[in-house]
Amino acid sequence: GAEDQTLGVLGSANTLGSPYSWCLMMRGVLLASMGYPEEAASSLERALQAAREQGDLETEGWAHIGHVWLARSTGQAEMALAHATQGYEIAERIGDVFSRVWAIYYLGYARLMVGQTSEAVAAIERSIELGREARTGLEFESQRMAALSEALLGTGDHGRALEAAQESVRIAHERGNEAMLPFCYRVLAEALLAGAQPGKGAAAQEALERAAAAAEAIALRAELPFIERTREKLVAVG
Numbered sequence: 001g002a003e004d005q006t007l008g009v010l011g012s013a014n015t016l017g018s019p020y021s022w023c024l025m026m027r028g029v030l031l032a033s034m035g036y037p038e039e040a041a042s043s044l045e046r047a048l049q050a051a052r053e054q055g056d057l058e059t060e061g062w063a064h065i066g067h068v069w070l071a072r073s074t075g076q077a078e079m080a081l082a083h084a085t086q087g088y089e090i091a092e093r094i095g096d097v098f099s100r101v102w103a104i105y106y107l108g109y110a111r112l113m114v115g116q117t118s119e120a121v122a123a124i125e126r127s128i129e130l131g132r133e134a135r136t137g138l139e140f141e142s143q144r145m146a147a148l149s150e151a152l153l154g155t156g157d158h159g160r161a162l163e164a165a166q167e168s169v170r171i172a173h174e175r176g177n178e179a180m181l182p183f184c185y186r187v188l189a190e191a192l193l194a195g196a197q198p199g200k201g202a203a204a205q206e207a208l209e210r211a212a213a214a215a216e217a218i219a220l221r222a223e224l225p226f227i228e229r230t231r232e233k234l235v236a237v238g
Contacts, residue, residue: 025043080102112151158191182220
Protein backbone atom coordinates (compact mmCIF):
# COMPACT_ATOMS: atom_id res chain seq x y z
CA GLY A 1 0.00 0.00 0.00
CA ALA A 2 0.92 3.68 0.00
CA GLU A 3 2.24 3.47 3.56
CA ASP A 4 4.60 0.62 2.64
CA GLN A 5 5.86 2.56 -0.37
CA THR A 6 6.49 5.57 1.85
CA LEU A 7 8.41 3.38 4.27
CA GLY A 8 10.62 2.09 1.48
CA VAL A 9 11.36 5.53 0.09
CA LEU A 10 12.11 7.06 3.47
CA GLY A 11 14.25 4.15 4.53
CA SER A 12 16.36 4.05 1.37
CA ALA A 13 16.77 7.78 0.78
CA ASN A 14 18.57 8.72 3.98
CA THR A 15 21.70 7.79 5.91
CA LEU A 16 20.46 8.80 9.34
CA GLY A 17 18.06 5.91 9.92
CA SER A 18 14.34 5.73 9.24
CA PRO A 19 12.40 8.99 9.68
CA TYR A 20 9.19 7.00 9.22
CA SER A 21 9.89 4.71 12.17
CA TRP A 22 11.00 7.68 14.25
CA CYS A 23 7.73 9.49 13.55
CA LEU A 24 5.75 6.37 14.46
CA MET A 25 7.69 6.11 17.70
CA MET A 26 7.06 9.75 18.61
CA ARG A 27 3.39 9.37 17.68
CA GLY A 28 3.15 6.42 20.04
CA VAL A 29 4.74 8.32 22.90
CA LEU A 30 2.41 11.28 22.38
CA LEU A 31 -0.66 9.06 22.19
CA ALA A 32 0.39 7.33 25.40
CA SER A 33 0.78 10.71 27.09
CA MET A 34 -2.62 11.84 25.86
CA GLY A 35 -4.34 8.77 27.29
CA TYR A 36 -4.82 6.57 24.22
CA PRO A 37 -2.97 3.38 25.19
CA GLU A 38 -4.33 1.07 22.46
CA GLU A 39 -3.45 3.46 19.65
CA ALA A 40 -0.09 4.13 21.29
CA ALA A 41 0.71 0.42 21.47
CA SER A 42 -0.12 -0.03 17.79
CA SER A 43 2.06 2.89 16.74
CA LEU A 44 5.00 1.76 18.87
CA GLU A 45 4.81 -1.79 17.52
CA ARG A 46 4.80 -0.43 13.98
CA ALA A 47 7.78 1.74 14.87
CA LEU A 48 9.70 -1.31 16.10
CA GLN A 49 8.87 -3.24 12.95
CA ALA A 50 9.79 -0.38 10.63
CA ALA A 51 13.06 0.30 12.45
CA ARG A 52 14.08 -3.35 12.26
CA GLU A 53 13.19 -3.59 8.58
CA GLN A 54 15.23 -0.49 7.82
CA GLY A 55 18.15 -1.45 10.07
CA ASP A 56 17.61 1.66 12.20
CA LEU A 57 19.02 0.38 15.49
CA GLU A 58 18.82 3.72 17.25
CA THR A 59 15.10 4.18 16.60
CA GLU A 60 14.52 0.54 17.54
CA GLY A 61 16.03 1.36 20.92
CA TRP A 62 13.85 4.43 21.29
CA ALA A 63 10.75 2.43 20.38
CA HIS A 64 11.56 0.06 23.23
CA ILE A 65 11.89 3.07 25.53
CA GLY A 66 8.53 4.34 24.27
CA HIS A 67 6.98 1.07 25.38
CA VAL A 68 8.22 1.76 28.92
CA TRP A 69 6.44 5.12 28.90
CA LEU A 70 3.28 3.38 27.71
CA ALA A 71 3.61 0.62 30.32
CA ARG A 72 3.88 3.26 33.03
CA SER A 73 0.32 4.38 32.34
CA THR A 74 -1.09 0.87 31.82
CA GLY A 75 0.64 -0.69 34.83
CA GLN A 76 2.38 -3.42 32.83
CA ALA A 77 5.53 -3.56 34.94
CA GLU A 78 7.06 -6.74 33.52
CA MET A 79 6.56 -5.48 29.98
CA ALA A 80 8.24 -2.24 30.97
CA LEU A 81 11.30 -4.06 32.32
CA ALA A 82 11.60 -6.25 29.22
CA HIS A 83 11.49 -3.29 26.83
CA ALA A 84 13.72 -1.16 29.06
CA THR A 85 16.35 -3.89 29.10
CA GLN A 86 16.31 -4.16 25.32
CA GLY A 87 16.47 -0.38 24.95
CA TYR A 88 19.40 -0.23 27.35
CA GLU A 89 21.29 -2.98 25.52
CA ILE A 90 20.85 -1.18 22.19
CA ALA A 91 21.95 2.18 23.63
CA GLU A 92 25.08 0.58 25.10
CA ARG A 93 25.82 -1.07 21.76
CA ILE A 94 25.45 2.22 19.89
CA GLY A 95 27.39 4.17 22.51
CA ASP A 96 25.56 7.44 21.87
CA VAL A 97 25.54 9.39 25.14
CA PHE A 98 22.12 10.97 24.63
CA SER A 99 20.52 7.58 24.04
CA ARG A 100 22.38 6.10 26.98
CA VAL A 101 21.14 8.83 29.33
CA TRP A 102 17.55 8.01 28.46
CA ALA A 103 17.98 4.24 28.28
CA ILE A 104 19.58 4.08 31.72
CA TYR A 105 16.83 6.31 33.11
CA TYR A 106 14.03 4.15 31.72
CA LEU A 107 15.76 1.00 32.90
CA GLY A 108 15.77 2.56 36.35
CA TYR A 109 12.11 3.53 36.10
CA ALA A 110 11.15 0.04 34.96
CA ARG A 111 13.00 -1.38 37.93
CA LEU A 112 11.03 0.96 40.16
CA MET A 113 7.83 -0.36 38.61
CA VAL A 114 8.73 -3.95 39.53
CA GLY A 115 9.73 -2.97 43.07
CA GLN A 116 13.52 -2.97 42.68
CA THR A 117 13.80 0.38 44.43
CA SER A 118 17.51 0.40 45.30
CA GLU A 119 18.45 -0.61 41.76
CA ALA A 120 16.10 2.07 40.46
CA VAL A 121 17.77 4.77 42.54
CA ALA A 122 21.22 3.71 41.32
CA ALA A 123 20.21 3.70 37.64
CA ILE A 124 18.33 7.00 37.74
CA GLU A 125 21.18 8.68 39.61
CA ARG A 126 23.62 7.37 36.98
CA SER A 127 21.40 8.76 34.23
CA ILE A 128 21.35 12.19 35.89
CA GLU A 129 25.10 12.09 36.44
CA LEU A 130 25.84 11.06 32.85
CA GLY A 131 23.59 13.77 31.44
CA ARG A 132 25.29 16.44 33.49
CA GLU A 133 28.76 15.20 32.61
CA ALA A 134 28.02 15.16 28.88
CA ARG A 135 25.75 18.25 28.99
CA THR A 136 23.05 16.39 27.07
CA GLY A 137 19.39 15.66 27.67
CA LEU A 138 19.26 18.37 30.31
CA GLU A 139 15.99 19.75 28.96
CA PHE A 140 14.25 16.79 30.60
CA GLU A 141 16.36 16.55 33.74
CA SER A 142 13.26 17.53 35.72
CA GLN A 143 11.65 14.24 34.71
CA ARG A 144 14.64 12.27 35.97
CA MET A 145 14.71 14.19 39.25
CA ALA A 146 11.01 13.49 39.83
CA ALA A 147 11.56 9.80 39.13
CA LEU A 148 14.51 9.80 41.51
CA SER A 149 12.21 11.22 44.16
CA GLU A 150 9.72 8.41 43.56
CA ALA A 151 12.46 5.81 43.83
CA LEU A 152 13.83 7.38 47.02
CA LEU A 153 10.35 7.30 48.52
CA GLY A 154 10.34 3.60 47.77
CA THR A 155 13.52 3.15 49.78
CA GLY A 156 12.13 5.19 52.67
CA ASP A 157 14.56 8.09 52.23
CA HIS A 158 11.90 10.77 52.62
CA GLY A 159 14.30 13.65 53.17
CA ARG A 160 16.23 13.16 49.94
CA ALA A 161 12.99 12.39 48.12
CA LEU A 162 11.55 15.77 49.06
CA GLU A 163 14.73 17.56 48.00
CA ALA A 164 14.70 15.79 44.63
CA ALA A 165 11.01 16.56 44.07
CA GLN A 166 11.52 20.24 44.88
CA GLU A 167 14.48 20.38 42.52
CA SER A 168 12.45 18.71 39.77
CA VAL A 169 9.81 21.44 39.96
CA ARG A 170 12.46 24.16 40.01
CA ILE A 171 14.26 22.74 36.98
CA ALA A 172 11.03 22.26 35.03
CA HIS A 173 10.14 25.93 35.50
CA GLU A 174 13.69 27.13 34.93
CA ARG A 175 14.00 25.28 31.61
CA GLY A 176 10.46 25.87 30.42
CA ASN A 177 9.53 22.19 30.48
CA GLU A 178 5.78 22.44 31.00
CA ALA A 179 5.28 18.85 29.83
CA MET A 180 6.89 17.57 33.01
CA LEU A 181 5.12 19.83 35.50
CA PRO A 182 2.19 17.42 36.11
CA PHE A 183 4.64 14.64 36.97
CA CYS A 184 6.93 16.88 39.05
CA TYR A 185 4.16 18.50 41.08
CA ARG A 186 2.43 15.18 41.69
CA VAL A 187 5.64 13.59 42.96
CA LEU A 188 6.24 16.67 45.11
CA ALA A 189 2.84 16.05 46.71
CA GLU A 190 3.80 12.43 47.32
CA ALA A 191 7.07 13.47 48.95
CA LEU A 192 5.31 16.04 51.13
CA LEU A 193 2.76 13.50 52.31
CA ALA A 194 5.50 11.01 53.17
CA GLY A 195 7.29 13.51 55.42
CA ALA A 196 6.52 14.80 58.88
CA GLN A 197 6.77 18.54 58.32
CA PRO A 198 3.98 20.81 59.66
CA GLY A 199 1.36 21.84 57.14
CA LYS A 200 2.22 19.03 54.75
CA GLY A 201 -1.43 18.43 53.87
CA ALA A 202 -2.01 21.97 52.63
CA ALA A 203 1.29 22.01 50.75
CA ALA A 204 0.50 18.67 49.12
CA GLN A 205 -2.97 19.90 48.17
CA GLU A 206 -1.48 22.95 46.46
CA ALA A 207 1.04 20.78 44.60
CA LEU A 208 -1.73 18.47 43.39
CA GLU A 209 -3.82 21.40 42.19
CA ARG A 210 -0.84 22.65 40.21
CA ALA A 211 -0.26 19.15 38.82
CA ALA A 212 -3.87 18.81 37.68
CA ALA A 213 -3.94 22.29 36.14
CA ALA A 214 -0.71 21.64 34.26
CA ALA A 215 -1.99 18.28 32.97
CA GLU A 216 -5.25 19.79 31.75
CA ALA A 217 -3.44 22.68 30.09
CA ILE A 218 -1.45 20.39 27.80
CA ALA A 219 -3.92 17.47 27.54
CA LEU A 220 -1.60 15.12 29.43
CA ARG A 221 -4.49 12.84 30.38
CA ALA A 222 -2.31 9.84 31.15
CA GLU A 223 -1.06 11.65 34.26
CA LEU A 224 -4.52 12.27 35.70
CA PRO A 225 -4.98 8.78 37.25
CA PHE A 226 -1.65 9.18 39.07
CA ILE A 227 -2.82 12.54 40.40
CA GLU A 228 -6.11 11.04 41.57
CA ARG A 229 -4.34 8.22 43.42
CA THR A 230 -2.21 10.76 45.22
CA ARG A 231 -5.34 12.77 46.00
CA GLU A 232 -6.79 9.67 47.69
CA LYS A 233 -3.70 9.50 49.90
CA LEU A 234 -4.21 13.16 50.79
CA VAL A 235 -7.81 12.46 51.81
CA ALA A 236 -6.66 9.55 53.95
CA VAL A 237 -4.12 11.75 55.71
CA GLY A 238 -6.81 14.31 56.37
